[in-house]
Amino acid sequence: MDVEQYKDIAPYRGPDVREAIERILRDKEALLKILSSLGPGETEAERQQVEAYGKYIVSQLETVKSYDEFQERITAGVFLPVIIDKSVDTFSFDGLQQIEKDKAYLFMSNHRDIVLDCALIDLALYKAGKMFCEMAIGDNLLTNQFVTDLFKLNGGVTVKRTLPMREKYLESIRLSAYFVELITEENKSIWVAQKSGRAKDGIDVTTPAIIKMLHLSQKKKGVSFSHVVNSCRIVPVAVSYEYDPCDLIKAGEEVTRIAKGEQTKKRYEDLISISRGLKGYKGNIHIAFGTPLEGEWKDSDQVAQEIDRQIHTLYKLWPTNLFAYDYLHNSTQFQDSYRDFDSEAFLYRFKGAREEVRQFALNTYANPVASYLAAQEK
Incomplete structure (x- = not known):
């Protein structure tokens, strides 16, 4: 795999990791805002706790050399355990006995929370001794260098949404080629939502075009549709939150959209949703991993239907x-x-x-x- 040709969309590798970490450490104000997500700082004890988290994170960042290390030490090591402790009653997962620890997969899940869906899937993989996965995220979330650095240090793969139609199509094929090559040549897993954007109505349906693009990206090599699907080892994943901290916000947005048509998002709207999703009470959360797809497949619609069937039957209601x-x-x-x-x-x-x-x-x-x-x- 020629990583250089994907450098603009791939997570940081090599010296880019240290450069990003140095930028993060220099941006004290942004770093403090991120640390505030680890809890309130209203009492002296709370302020001391957040300060302790900050000192520990900075000490860990001094020796991080890869995004896997960043995920293990910072995201899975500090942020997610604290967020779960403060806003989740129980976090559980199952189905990982079907996932081999030395094999790469394309994890495809329903999409409820901008950040947590993939982060919690990654945490489940980590707790079960499996490899971390990269995650596909829209460039609309990358509002500044600090946010971009954090996502790319977490294995973030950039999905370029703000392109003219023709360029967007070509970019989708390139992104799909990255997915396939990452899994089959680099033996590295990746997560992607089953459709663009969060399912604000609770109806989780896979967009067949995501599957179709995987094949189109490899068509020149003469490989069959079924071969591409099987080599990607697609694993449907059901993410079930008892409570959605953004439920009323999403409902209000969708009611407005249905009445008035698509509305342009305000500049920091997604970042506000990220913060609310991280801090807000979620009750119980369960992640259920399905069975890797294999066999003969007629087309992308058939694959999408099987992904939907597994996700829907795997829900924790x-x-x-x-x-x-x-x-x-x-x-x-x-x-x-x-x-x-x-x-x-x-x-x-x-x-x-x-x-x-x-x-x-x-x-x-x-x-x-x-x-x-x-x-x-x-």
């Missing part, structure tokens, strides 16, 4: 999901599963929201149940 489904369908189908659930407190969560926003948010919790039931019938 929390009381928030089951209650919302029964509530909206005026049924008691799942009532035994949420007898001890405080449904009044859950509904109070949406008090004050416009009725259409409230209904949309409740449907976001209920839709995974509908998808699960539909998948069971297939």
Whole structure:
């Protein structure tokens, strides 16, 4: 694999890692803002705790030489454990017995949170002794050098979204070639969301074009569609949050979009969502890894349908999901599963929201149940 031809989109490697770390250490103000995500600094004890985290992170950064080391020592070593401790009741995962630790995979999951979906998948892989994965992220998130450095030090692969149509198509093929070569030649895993952007309505459906592009990037080599799919070892992954800290924000955005059409995002809108997603209460979180895809495949639609089927059947359905489904369908189908659930407190969560926003948010919790039931019938 010629890494140099992908340097503009690939994570930092070699001397670029140290250069990025030196830039981060020089930007004290931005570093303090990131550290604030590790907890409040209202009391003296809290301030001392954040300061201790800061000193430890700086000491670790002094010897980091690769993005794998950054992920292990900083992201999986400090940030994620603290975020889980402060905003998650339980973090669990299963299915990793199907993942060989020395093999690379293309992990494809549903997409709820801008940053945490992949970060938690990576943490599960790390805890189970598997290799870390790179992650595909849109360039719309890379608002400045500091943010770009953090993402690329975390194995971030840049997806260029702000290009003219023709250039975007060619770039998609190049990005797909990077995915395939990374897995088959570098034996390095990568994560990509099953579709562009978060599923704000709770309906998780894979975009077949993602699969199609993988084949198009290799077509000149004369390899078959099935060969490309099988060599990428695609693993569907279901990410299930009990509570979404951004539920009402997403619902409001979607209701507005449906009424008025696509709206241009404000400059720091995504960064605000990242912060809220990291700090906000999430209840329980479960990551379920599916079975790597293999066999003869007719086309990208068939592959996308199998990814969807696995993700939908792998959902961990929390009381928030089951209650919302029964509530909206005026049924008691799942009532035994949420007898001890405080449904009044859950509904109070949406008090004050416009009725259409409230209904949309409740449907976001209920839709995974509908998808699960539909998948069971297939």
